[in-house]
Amino acid sequence: MLGYYLDLAWRSLKRNRVLTALMVLAIALGIGASMTMITVLHVMTADPIPGRSGQLFYPQVDPRPMDSDNTTPDPPDQLTWIDAMNLLHASEGVHKVAMSGGRVTVIPPQGASHAFFVPLRSTTADFFPMFDVPFVDGSGWTARDDEQRSRVAVIARDLADKLYGTPHAVGRMLQLGKYAFRVVGVIDQWNPSPHFYDLGMGNYTNQPEQVYLPLHAGLDLKLSTYNSITCWGGGYFPDDNDMRKATACGWMTLWVELDTPAQVAAYREFLVNYSEQQKALGRFARSPNTRLRDVMAWLDYNHVLPGSVQLQTLLALGFLLVCLVNTVAMLLVKFLRRGGELSVRRAMGASKRAVFAQLLVEASLVGAAGGVAGLLLAALGLWIVRQQPVEYAALAHMDGAMLGATIALAVCATLLAALFPAWRACRIVPARLLKTQ
Amino acid sequence: MQIRPILSTLRHHKLTATLLTLQVAFTCAIVCNVAFMVAKRVQRISVPTGIAENELSVIHSVGIGKGENMQARQTTDLAALRAIPGVRSAAAVSYSLPLNQNESSSGICPSKQALDRAIQLNSIDGSGCVQPALYDGTPGLIVTLGLHLVAGRDFLPGEYVSKGKPAVAIVTRALAEKLYPGRPALGQNMYDGDNFIRIVGIVDTLLRPALRKPGVDADSMIWPQRPDDTGVTYVLRSAPQDRQRVLTAAEAALLQANPNRIVDPQQMQTYTQIRRGYFQRDTTMIGLLIASALGLLFVTALGIAGLANFWVQQRTRSIGIRRAIGATRGDILHYFQAENFLIVTAGVAIGALLAIGLNLLLMTQYELPRLPLWYLPVGALALWALGQLSVLSPARRAAAVQPVVATRSV
Numbered sequence: 001m002l003g004y005y006l007d008l009a010w011r012s013l014k015r016n017r018v019l020t021a022l023m024v025l026a027i028a029l030g031i032g033a034s035m036t037m038i039t040v041l042h043v044m045t046a047d048p049i050p051g052r053s054g055q056l057f058y059p060q061v062d063p064r065p066m067d068s069d070n071t072t073p074d075p076p077d078q079l080t081w082i083d084a085m086n087l088l089h090a091s092e093g094v095h096k097v098a099m100s101g102g103r104v105t106v107i108p109p110q111g112a113s114h115a116f117f118v119p120l121r122s123t124t125a126d127f128f129p130m131f132d133v134p135f136v137d138g139s140g141w142t143a144r145d146d147e148q149r150s151r152v153a154v155i156a157r158d159l160a161d162k163l164y165g166t167p168h169a170v171g172r173m174l175q176l177g178k179y180a181f182r183v184v185g186v187i188d189q190w191n192p193s194p195h196f197y198d199l200g201m202g203n204y205t206n207q208p209e210q211v212y213l214p215l216h217a218g219l220d221l222k223l224s225t226y227n228s229i230t231c232w233g234g235g236y237f238p239d240d241n242d243m244r245k246a247t248a249c250g251w252m253t254l255w256v257e258l259d260t261p262a263q264v265a266a267y268r269e270f271l272v273n274y275s276e277q278q279k280a281l282g283r284f285a286r287s288p289n290t291r292l293r294d295v296m297a298w299l300d301y302n303h304v305l306p307g308s309v310q311l312q313t314l315l316a317l318g319f320l321l322v323c324l325v326n327t328v329a330m331l332l333v334k335f336l337r338r339g340g341e342l343s344v345r346r347a348m349g350a351s352k353r354a355v356f357a358q359l360l361v362e363a364s365l366v367g368a369a370g371g372v373a374g375l376l377l378a379a380l381g382l383w384i385v386r387q388q389p390v391e392y393a394a395l396a397h398m399d400g401a402m403l404g405a406t407i408a409l410a411v412c413a414t415l416l417a418a419l420f421p422a423w424r425a426c427r428i429v430p431a432r433l434l435k436t437q
Numbered sequence: 438m439q440i441r442p443i444l445s446t447l448r449h450h451k452l453t454a455t456l457l458t459l460q461v462a463f464t465c466a467i468v469c470n471v472a473f474m475v476a477k478r479v480q481r482i483s484v485p486t487g488i489a490e491n492e493l494s495v496i497h498s499v500g501i502g503k504g505e506n507m508q509a510r511q512t513t514d515l516a517a518l519r520a521i522p523g524v525r526s527a528a529a530v531s532y533s534l535p536l537n538q539n540e541s542s543s544g545i546c547p548s549k550q551a552l553d554r555a556i557q558l559n560s561i562d563g564s565g566c567v568q569p570a571l572y573d574g575t576p577g578l579i580v581t582l583g584l585h586l587v588a589g590r591d592f593l594p595g596e597y598v599s600k601g602k603p604a605v606a607i608v609t610r611a612l613a614e615k616l617y618p619g620r621p622a623l624g625q626n627m628y629d630g631d632n633f634i635r636i637v638g639i640v641d642t643l644l645r646p647a648l649r650k651p652g653v654d655a656d657s658m659i660w661p662q663r664p665d666d667t668g669v670t671y672v673l674r675s676a677p678q679d680r681q682r683v684l685t686a687a688e689a690a691l692l693q694a695n696p697n698r699i700v701d702p703q704q705m706q707t708y709t710q711i712r713r714g715y716f717q718r719d720t721t722m723i724g725l726l727i728a729s730a731l732g733l734l735f736v737t738a739l740g741i742a743g744l745a746n747f748w749v750q751q752r753t754r755s756i757g758i759r760r761a762i763g764a765t766r767g768d769i770l771h772y773f774q775a776e777n778f779l780i781v782t783a784g785v786a787i788g789a790l791l792a793i794g795l796n797l798l799l800m801t802q803y804e805l806p807r808l809p810l811w812y813l814p815v816g817a818l819a820l821w822a823l824g825q826l827s828v829l830s831p832a833r834r835a836a837a838v839q840p841v842v843a844t845r846s847v
Contacts, residue, residue, distance in 0.1 A: 022743045026736050033729060105501050105699065113696050115501055177501070307803055308722055315471065315729050322463045322733055326740040329456035333747045388721045389714075424452070 001354075002361065009362035012338070020366065023330050027370025027414060030323025032377025035398075035406045037309075037316040039378065040385060042402060043395045044204070044305055048192035049131060053295035056130070057256045057264065059087060061275055062289035063248075064232045075289050076230050077302075078200075078250035081243065082283070088124065092270045093256040094263070095130050099123035100219070100243075100252050101198050101227040104211055107175040108163055118159060118210035119201065122218025128154070128185075130257055131197065138170035138185035146214045153181040154212040160186045174211070177221060181213065193395055194304045196295050198253055200228030203304045204392040219244060226251055268292050306392075320413070327366075327417040335359055335425035343430035352426045359422035360415060367414025371407040378406060443776050450748070454780055457744055461784025461820055464737045466791035469816040470799065471730040473808050478723050482716040484654070486535040487609075487642030489583025490708050492525075493672060494680045495534065496687045497704035500667040502697035507665055508599060510695065511575065517690040518671055523679040524687075528581040528672050530574040531664040533646045534708075536715040540646035541571050545658065546628045547616040567653070569612050570645040573662040574672075579607070579640070581674045589623050589638030592661040596637075602629070603661045607638035611655035670704075680707045737820075738827040745773060745831035756835055757842030766836040773832035774825060781824035785817040792816065 013020045047053050061083055062075035079087070088098045104120040127133070128140035137160075141152045153174050160169040160183075167186050174181045191208040195201055213221075222241040231249040243251050258264045268290070275288035293301060335342075342355055350358075378398065385396040398406075447454045500510060511529050518527040532539040546552040546566035555564035572578075579591045587610060596605050606627070613622035613636065626633040643657040664670075671691075675683045684707070688700050706714075713720075749756075756769055796808040 019743055019747065022739050026739055029732055029736055033732060112501065115699055117499075117699060117701065306718075308718060311474075311799075311803055312722075312725060315467070315726070318463070318467045319729055319733055319736075322460055322467070323736050325456055325460040325463060326736055329453055329460065329740060330743055330747075332453055332456065333744060333751075337747065337751060389717055 005358045005361040006365070008358055009365045012334075012362055013365065016334070019330060019334060023327055023366050024369045024373060026323045026326045026330075027367060027410060028373030028377055030320040031371060031374025031406060031410045031413070032381055034313075034316040034320040035374060035378040035402070035409070036381030036385065037313040038405075039382060039398050039402050040392075040396050041305075041309060041313050043397065044194075044309060044392055046193070047296065048194055048196045048299075049295060052132065053196075055257050055259055056295050057258050057267065057292050058294075058298045059254055059256060059267070059271055060291040060293075061087075061271060061278075061284075062286050063250075063278070063284050065285045073289070075291060076232070076250040078228065078230060079252045079254055080247060080250055081252055082247065083278075084252035084254050086274070087254055087256075090270070090274070092267050094259055095126045095257040096254065097124050097126045097130055098215060098252055098254050099127065099198065100215070101201055101209070102223050104221065104223060105177050106159070106163070106211070107177070119205075119207055120211045120213065120218065120223070121198075121209040122213050122215045124215050127212070128187075130255065131192070133190055134188040136186050136188045137168045138183070140212075141184055141214055146216065149216040149220065150214060151179060151181045151217055152184045152214065154185040154187060155183055156190075156208065156210045157186055157188055159210040176211065176213075177223075179221065181217075187212075193392070194299055196299055197255060198227060199302050199304065200226075200253075203302070203306075204395065206394055264292070324413055324417045327414060328420060331363060331366075331418050332421040332424065335421045338425070339428050342425060343428060346430040356422050356426050359425060360418055363414050363418030363422070364411050367411040367418075368407065370414060371410025374410055375403070375406050440775070440779070443772065443779060447776065447779070453744060457740065457780050458784045458787065460737055460740050461781050461824070462787035462791055464733050465785050465788025465816050465820055466795050467733055468730050468819070469788070469792040469812045470795050470808065471726050471733075472816070473796070473812055474805070475723055475726050475730075477806070478719045478726075481648075482719050482723075484644065484648070485642055486644040486712070487584060487640065487655075488535060488708070489674065490712060491677045492583065492674050492680075493581075493708035494675065494684050494687075495537075495670055495672055495704070495706055495708060495711065496684060496691070497668065497670045497701055498691050499669075499699045499701070500695070500697060501699060502695075505667070505697075507667065507669075508663060511664065511669060513694055514669075514671065514691060515575065517694045518673060518687055521673075521683060521686045521690055523675045523683050525674045525676075526577055526581040527674070528575050528578040529664050529669050530572065530578065530672060531666060532668070532670055533570065533572050534670070534672065534711070535644040535646060536648075537711050538647045538715065542568050542645075543571050543629060543658075544568050545616070545634070546630075547625070549628045552628055552630060565616070567612065567615055567656055569608070569656040569658045570647075572643070572657060572659045573664060574659070575663050576661075578659070578672075579638075581672050582643075583674065584643060585641040587639050587641050589636070591638060597661045597663055599663045599665050602632050602634070604632070604635060605637045605661065606634045607640060607659040608636055609640055609643045609655055609657045611642075612658060613639050615656065734819075734823055738823055741777065741824055742827040742831060745777065745828045746834075749773070749831045749835040752835075753838055753842055756838045757840055757844075760838060760840035761843040769838070770832050770836040773828055773835055777824045777828040777832075778821065781820055785813075785820050788816070788820070789813045 049056065060075040060077070061079065063080055063083060064076065084098045088096050100122050102120050103117045105115050106118050107115045124146050125141055125143045136157055140154055141150065145152050155169065155174065157167045160167045163169070163174070164172055169183045169186050172183045174183055191205070194203045195205045195208070219242070226243060229243070229249055229251045231246065243249065256267060258267055271290035271292060272288040275284055275290055278284040279287070345355060382396045382398060386393050498514070515527050515529060518524060533541060544566055546555065546564070551565040555566045576592065576594060576597060579586065589607070592605065592607070596603060608622065616622060616627065617625055622636050623639060624636065626635050642655055645654055645657055648654050671687070673683055673687060684705055688705060691698065691700055759769065792808065792813060796805070799805045800807065
């Protein structure tokens with residue numbers, strides 16, 4: 001039966017090629033525009049660390065004095081050095097990692113005249129297992145290296161290739177400014193998007209860190225570059241660039257792994273107790289004002305998704321709506337015009353349901369054609385997005401799921417648009433139409 | 438032209454006519470809002486910075502040798518840069534330039550009393566104090582940037598400091614009027630919490646490094662303070678066509694003066710590139726908005742033409758009859774044009790309401806301003822024109838139907 005319907009549909013569509021082409025074009029434009037934007041939205045709202053994002057938490061405490069910045073009730077985005085160290089060394093939490101980002105000068109074997117800057121992350125040993133960082137060679141450093149301020153480094157594969165011509169660089173020496181570090185690990189291409197663990201580098205960075213150093217060893221370089229610093233009453237940037245001395249500035253980031261809801265609740269309580277204890281000690285002035293967000297909540301709080309992307313998606317969906325109204329109108333005139341043919345079929349014994357099915361088959365044929373054309377348009381649209389010099393541009397790729405979703409959306413949308421015209425066309429009374437012919 | 442027969446025909450095609458009306462309405466609502474967003478963004482990206490934009494190039498250098506005397510380094514560098522053929526003037530700044538996003542700002546009050554008020558209010562709003570962007574630089578900055586002094590003078594050589602705060606400042610006209618409304622600002626002493634800073638000059642416009650909102654974007658202040666960090670940004674002024682060559686020569690000159698530094702190729706730009714970079718998202722968005730508005734109008738034109746085509750085919754026989762009993766070609770043409778006019782009119786009437794509704798929604802979600810009402814009649818005009826254009830070809834085909842068709846059976 002389906003074969004017969006397809007045959008009928010094909011004949012009918014061929015009979016009025018211009019109208020058919022117009023319908024396919026309208027659907028293709030609507031689908032192309034909306035799928036381009038939905039794909040961008042899809043990749044930008046994706047979980048940067050699937051499977052673990054619900055267990056990684058970002059604690060915030062409020063060390064600000066009473067008289068500074070009362071415009072926002074939220075605690076500062078980053079931690080002071082003292083709080084970061086206190087929370088890092090507290091017994092609560094399964095794994096913890098403290099970090100700070102910046103820039104460092106790399107002096108290649110060719111000499112200082114070829115020096116260049118790369119993004120740096122100073123962090124603690126748990127960084128690599130906690131964020132599932134993939135290694136091509138060697139591994140991360142140990143907690144002992146953290147304590148002993150060892151001059152060891154983990155570098156990115158790109159940097160290893162650039163400096164040594166091979167990703168197997170474990171044991172090589174890396175010259176950073178005046179100091180030499182021993183490479184203990186090389187990580188594979190790794191750039192979670194959004195760059196969730198430190199948004200100070202930009203929400204979607206295409207220049208991820210190239211060098212990772214143990215926290216103290218990294219800070220001992222006393223670089224003047226930090227990704228993001230917020231100071232409050234009395235805070236200042238120390239003359240020797242050592243931020244560890246700046247007591248009234250937030251610049252450290254801490255992530256805590258908490259595996260069960262009970263652990264999360266306990267940690268929340270711990271943060272409040274910690275704030276109260278600090279207040280009793282006179283370090284904190286305010287009553288406990290703490291936050292503990294998981295990865296997705298943290299991204300949401302920071303409005304990581306650009307408003308313009310939401311607006312574009314809304315616009316593209318409006319576009320699809322107009323295209324669908326257009327399709328409904330065209331299918332309506334097309335089906336109603338075939339009253340004669342449909343009456344003959346009805347008179348010869350086809351049920352209403354059969355005629356209805358036949359019309360829907362015809363519509364889905366149009367929808368599928370529109371979907372395929374729309375897919376090409378979406379591919380073109382995504383290519384245009386990738387040409388834009390915005391930092392999330394490189395992410396705009398269509399995956400298998402979106403490919404299927406495009407075709408499904410096109411067919412479903414067209415079927416939806418065809419329901420009403422087909423229902424109307426089935427309601428005609430065959431006898432009357434046959435008589436007037 | 439009689440409207441009654443058209444209306445009675447449309448009543449027979451109630452559904453199709455309604456759908457077409459709806460399509461026109463949606464298109465009108467979306468296109469009006471999109472046009473408004475485009476206008477807003479065009480306005481945003483054409484904001485004047487107040488500097489000689491197409492004559493400036495910028496090069497950034499970071500010293501990697503330790504223990505250097507930064508002031509001596511800058512003096513040598515600037516001499517080398519000024520010696521490049523085509524460079525008319527050069528100056529060094531720490532990092533801030535209009536629209537380069539590296540902003541440092543500082544709270545400043547018109548008087549000590551205003552600061553006390555701000556402390557009492559626990560907010561600078563309503564106290565008279567403001568938070569202008571802070572620019573620093575070596576002597577010659579005003580000339581190099583091409584700033585227009587409307588009152589007072591440039592800094593004197595003795596007023597420059599390297600560390601600590603200076604005693605004088607130059608402010609923009611917008612900042613002067615905000616600090617001292619209705620009073621001459623020149624010679625006034627501003628208070629920053631520790632020191633008094635006297636206004637010695639007022640420049641016409643100098644935009645902030647990062648835009649916030651229209652009321653405060655022009656609040657800037659220049660301090661006679663030399664950059665004092667290993668990283669320094671040099672600003673060069675030359676003829677517009679010389680800029681690329683000047684930049685290449687500047688890189689070579691800096692490396693020759695002292696190879697112990699990094700000149701980051703990504704921070705070696707003409708000012709035009711800096712400005713373009715700042716507004717990149719906006720220009721992308723403008724392109725996208727225009728493309729989607731045109732796409733919508735195109736689809737709507739397709740819809741109108743497609744349906745009109747169908748109606749003409751369907752009514753061939755009745756057109757023949759009308760022609761046979763005396764209607765002229767013009768009558769038939771006008772009939773279809775009037776029919777289209779009626780449908781589009783109904784569409785834009787609903788569309789105007791939808792446009793306002795959509796604007797209200799966007800206002801709450803994306804902080805868009807209110808849609809000026811004159812967009813609605815302009816949108817209506819555009820859709821009427823679009824409707825008439827797309828119906829023209831089917832209507833002419835209808836007018837070409839011969840009266841003899843009436844005598845044939847279909």
